[in-house]
Amino acid sequence: MGELMSETDDSAEMQDVSHAFVASNLGYTIDGVEILSNVSLNFPSGEMAALVGHNGSGKSSLLKILARQLSPTSGSVLHEGRDLKSYHNRSFARSVAYLPQDLSAGSDMTIRELVSCGRYPWHGALGRFSDLDRDKVEAAILATHLEAFADRVVGTLSGGERQRAWIAMLIAQDARCLLLDEPTAALDIAHQVEVLSLVRRLAHEAGISVVIVLHDINMAARFCDRIHALKSGRVVASDKPEAILVPDRLRSIYGINMAVVTAPDLSYRLAYPL
Amino acid sequence: MSRTVIVGLAGLLGAVALFLFTATQHLAISAWPSVLFGPEEPGLDGIILQYGLLPRAGVAIIAGAALGLSGALLQQLLRNPIADPSTLGISAGAQLAIVVATLFFPQILDGNRTIVALSGAGAAAAIVFALGWRTSFEPVTMVVSGMLVGVTAVALSSALTLAQGEYLMSLVTWNGGSLSQQDWSVFNALSLELVVSLVFCALVMRPLVLLGLGDASAQSLGINLRGVRLAVAVIATALAGFVAANVGLIGFVGLAAAAFVRGCGIRKPTAVLALSPLAGALFLWICDGAVQAVSGATGETFPTGAVTALIGGPILLWLLPKVRAARPTTASHFIVRRIRFSKGISGLLAFLPVIILLAFFVGNDGQKWTLLSYADAAELSSLRWPRFLAAAGAGGLLALTGAILQRMTGNPMASPEVIGVSGGAGLGFAASLTFFPAGGPYSLVFGAALGGLAAMSIVLGLARRQNFPPEKLLLAGIAVSSLSSSVLAVLMAAGDQKAWQILAWIGGSASAATPATAVFLASASIFVLLAAMLMVRWLTLLPLGQATAHSLGVPIMSSRVLMLALCGLATGMASVLVGPLSFVGLIAPHIVVRAGFVGTKEHLVSSFVLGALIMGFADFGARTMTFPYELPLGLFAAMVGAPYLVWLVGRR
Numbered sequence: 001m002g003e004l005m006s007e008t009d010d011s012a013e014m015q016d017v018s019h020a021f022v023a024s025n026l027g028y029t030i031d032g033v034e035i036l037s038n039v040s041l042n043f044p045s046g047e048m049a050a051l052v053g054h055n056g057s058g059k060s061s062l063l064k065i066l067a068r069q070l071s072p073t074s075g076s077v078l079h080e081g082r083d084l085k086s087y088h089n090r091s092f093a094r095s096v097a098y099l100p101q102d103l104s105a106g107s108d109m110t111i112r113e114l115v116s117c118g119r120y121p122w123h124g125a126l127g128r129f130s131d132l133d134r135d136k137v138e139a140a141i142l143a144t145h146l147e148a149f150a151d152r153v154v155g156t157l158s159g160g161e162r163q164r165a166w167i168a169m170l171i172a173q174d175a176r177c178l179l180l181d182e183p184t185a186a187l188d189i190a191h192q193v194e195v196l197s198l199v200r201r202l203a204h205e206a207g208i209s210v211v212i213v214l215h216d217i218n219m220a221a222r223f224c225d226r227i228h229a230l231k232s233g234r235v236v237a238s239d240k241p242e243a244i245l246v247p248d249r250l251r252s253i254y255g256i257n258m259a260v261v262t263a264p265d266l267s268y269r270l271a272y273p274l
Numbered sequence: 275m276s277r278t279v280i281v282g283l284a285g286l287l288g289a290v291a292l293f294l295f296t297a298t299q300h301l302a303i304s305a306w307p308s309v310l311f312g313p314e315e316p317g318l319d320g321i322i323l324q325y326g327l328l329p330r331a332g333v334a335i336i337a338g339a340a341l342g343l344s345g346a347l348l349q350q351l352l353r354n355p356i357a358d359p360s361t362l363g364i365s366a367g368a369q370l371a372i373v374v375a376t377l378f379f380p381q382i383l384d385g386n387r388t389i390v391a392l393s394g395a396g397a398a399a400a401i402v403f404a405l406g407w408r409t410s411f412e413p414v415t416m417v418v419s420g421m422l423v424g425v426t427a428v429a430l431s432s433a434l435t436l437a438q439g440e441y442l443m444s445l446v447t448w449n450g451g452s453l454s455q456q457d458w459s460v461f462n463a464l465s466l467e468l469v470v471s472l473v474f475c476a477l478v479m480r481p482l483v484l485l486g487l488g489d490a491s492a493q494s495l496g497i498n499l500r501g502v503r504l505a506v507a508v509i510a511t512a513l514a515g516f517v518a519a520n521v522g523l524i525g526f527v528g529l530a531a532a533a534f535v536r537g538c539g540i541r542k543p544t545a546v547l548a549l550s551p552l553a554g555a556l557f558l559w560i561c562d563g564a565v566q567a568v569s570g571a572t573g574e575t576f577p578t579g580a581v582t583a584l585i586g587g588p589i590l591l592w593l594l595p596k597v598r599a600a601r602p603t604t605a606s607h608f609i610v611r612r613i614r615f616s617k618g619i620s621g622l623l624a625f626l627p628v629i630i631l632l633a634f635f636v637g638n639d640g641q642k643w644t645l646l647s648y649a650d651a652a653e654l655s656s657l658r659w660p661r662f663l664a665a666a667g668a669g670g671l672l673a674l675t676g677a678i679l680q681r682m683t684g685n686p687m688a689s690p691e692v693i694g695v696s697g698g699a700g701l702g703f704a705a706s707l708t709f710f711p712a713g714g715p716y717s718l719v720f721g722a723a724l725g726g727l728a729a730m731s732i733v734l735g736l737a738r739r740q741n742f743p744p745e746k747l748l749l750a751g752i753a754v755s756s757l758s759s760s761v762l763a764v765l766m767a768a769g770d771q772k773a774w775q776i777l778a779w780i781g782g783s784a785s786a787a788t789p790a791t792a793v794f795l796a797s798a799s800i801f802v803l804l805a806a807m808l809m810v811r812w813l814t815l816l817p818l819g820q821a822t823a824h825s826l827g828v829p830i831m832s833s834r835v836l837m838l839a840l841c842g843l844a845t846g847m848a849s850v851l852v853g854p855l856s857f858v859g860l861i862a863p864h865i866v867v868r869a870g871f872v873g874t875k876e877h878l879v880s881s882f883v884l885g886a887l888i889m890g891f892a893d894f895g896a897r898t899m900t901f902p903y904e905l906p907l908g909l910f911a912a913m914v915g916a917p918y919l920v921w922l923v924g925r926r
């Protein structure tokens with residue numbers, strides 16, 4: 001593996017790395033209820049893609065399938081050209097990092113200990129914690145500007161700092177893809193911007209692919225390269241933000257009338273419900 | 275609704291058939307009218323029918339109705355489908371009160387049995403409700419605390435029984451819940467109590483139903499939360515206490531009754547509340563009928579309460595998936611100051627010389643404490659080192675297992691005692707006692723270890739379908755524990771030689787340790803510690819939650835199976851010596867975390883050391899406190915552990 005957040009990847013010779021994920025005809029049902037049906041989406045490498053949709057639209061389930069937290073009932077997912085099922089646990093974890101929505105655990109660790117957990121896919125259950133591991137941990141802490149808190153206990157941090165600490169763990173994991181499940185749900189607006197800027201910087205400077213579940217369509221439009229919208233388990237829109245932020249498409253996503261404005265001092269548009 | 279009627283009629287038919295089966299063995303139906311209503315003196319069979327069988331059926335119906343109502347009330351009150359006087363420790367509290375009164379205040383008990391039982395039930399309910407108050411009666415916490423209170427009360431009752439010898443054997447039978455009657459007095463008393471309770475119940479019915487909407491909504495509708503809760507809790511507790519006072523410990527009827535009613539597709543709270551007493555009455559009548567039919571056929575008598583528990587345990591397991599699994603509250607997570615490992619562990623080890631001194635040089639000859647001379651100590655040491663070493667090894671094993679389970683499940687309440695391994699070990703112990711009576715200590719060790727593993731696999735298999743959420747794992751373990759203790763109760767109530775061996779095991783005693791078993795336990799504990807060291811990385815990541823651990827590439831299923839197998843084996847070996855109850859596995863890992871051993875490796879090692887120290891000390895206490903009688907080792911450890919636990923649950 002190359003340097004932290006390096007774009008090149010020498011372990012992927014035979015792989016098609018042009019796409020982080022290719023989902024084809026995904027279906028997912030629980031107890032006969034269709035959560036996802038016939039979802040086919042491409043996630044090009046190095047892009048930051050948002051999954052949006054109303055509650056229960058299946059966006060979180062889709063992310064969990066990409067993260068191998070759930071197995072799809074039908075269809076398949078390729079990660080860098082290889083079927084998701086063909087990966088071993090740790091080799092998959094070296095490539096894909098996932099941030100669950102509920103981060104209440106781990107609060108009695110220090111930030112450095114939490115971030116060190118991200119090195120598990122590399123050293124395994126019994127391997128030595130090497131100097132390389134140590135360097136990666138320190139680099140991840142620096143990248144998230146947490147160096148001042150590194151020895152503080154996670155439980156004593158504010159929500160935004162805690163979120164950054166977990167993202168630092170994902171960075172230390174050195175994966176080429178980050179899957180984030182509503183990382184901003186519990187944050188105030190300032191911390192939302194802070195966290196999303198951090199993720200965007202990672203994606204664009206280090207060529208990491210990001211798939212992120214977001215509630216706020218405006219945040220998604222502002223920070224992401226592409227927006228995939230789901231409704232009742234189906235893809236209803238998949239396009240660049242500026243193509244999504246038009247009233248007709250927003251209505252088809254959220255089922256209510258919405259309008260879009262441009263502000264003179266903004267480079268992007270804003271959507272709001274009517 | 276029609277399905278419900280059919281099920282109900284079928285139940286009624288079955289109950290009546292069972293009753294007639296037993297009754298007609300005494301007296302043909304054609305002779306009944308003359309016995310019951312005729313002027314002439316009834317014969318012996320007539321008396322059995324009139325003053326034995328009929329009131330027994332009546333008591334079964336009334337007691338079943340009372341317990342069914344009590345369970346349904348508690349379930350509605352706590353919004354918890356597994357609430358029941360027995361899962362909340364209320365029945366066990368009543369039992370303990372009666373045991374204590376029988377032993378120490380026999381003059382009070384006479385004529386005041388109901389009041390004694392009620393105060394015991396009330397005290398237990400008060401403790402459990404007080405513990406649940408802070409977590410706003412979160413179902414899992416409530417049942418965990420209820421089970422803990424219940425387990426403690428049962429253990430204290432057993433230990434007291436053990437210490438007092440023979441004449442409490444009748445109590446053992448009572449504990450199992452026997453419905454035999456000699457006249458109509460119990461029926462009359464219980465009916466009156468049930469009718470009064472029903473009247474009060476009707477008064478709080480409407481606000482109680484609104485409580486089901488949630489506290490905030492109920493309050494905004496103008497309901498006095500505190501008052502309604504208190505009233506309902508008092509009614510439910512009183513019902514359980516009445517039954518306990520009159521017929522003893524009959525568990526799980528409320529649980530089963532409400533489960534049956536809901537199983538028939540009835541959801542409306544008022545309907546569940548109204549039908550649960552009927553279902554409970556039928557359920558207990560059928561159970562009692564079956565007991566009588568079986569005992570009539572085989573000559574073995576066993577109490578009905580044990581049978582309801584046998585049916586109730588599996589029902590509890592079946593209900594688990596339906597329990598709303600609230601996440602353990604982590605908001606009030608405490609932050610401790612960390613301690614340097616070398617400093618902390620030497621602090622812990624500083625206790626070792628003191629405990630060794632106590633174990634080898636201090637004695638109590640019944641009158642006073644003495645410090646033995648070196649020569650005396652050396653002479654006695656061959657008697658004392660095996661029990662000391664065995665106790666310490668068992669303590670280390672239990673504490674280490676507790677630390678592993680707590681990390682693995684991310685649940686601070688997990689421990690071998692709570693998760694059902696100990697209960698399974700008890701079943702294995704009883705099984706080898708029953709089937710290989712001449713097998714000797716090794717067959718007992720083997721049986722207990724095998725039982726522990728079996729319980730673990732059951733819990734595992736059940737939780738596996740649920741993809742291992744920690745709460746369910748814990749509750750499944752508790753259900754296995756209660757199933758185990760009910761089987762043990764059946765065996766004890768059968769009342770032969772086995773009863774004493776089981777009673778002795780429940781308390782646990784180190785005096786049975788031989789040099790060979792002591793060395794075996796100690797080396798096994800070292801082996802398990804080393805094996806645990808290989809799992810440190812997993813145990814660091816698993817507390818972060820299953821999703822995170824999985825996404826980091828931890829092999830969730832195989833690592834858990836491996837760790838659980840290790841835990842099952844370790845607990846099985848340890849609990850042969852210590853008995854099912856010690857709480858060392860629960861408290862030692864807690865204490866060391868609070869002392870600042872936060873890292874995974876530090877946590878495991880220090881738990882092990884502290885567990886060994888606690889048990890070493892407990893052995894000393896059990897040996898000397900009541901010399902020349904020996905207290906059960908597990909009981910002594912539990913007397914320290916239980917109050918700590920109550921405090922712990924209370925502050926969470």
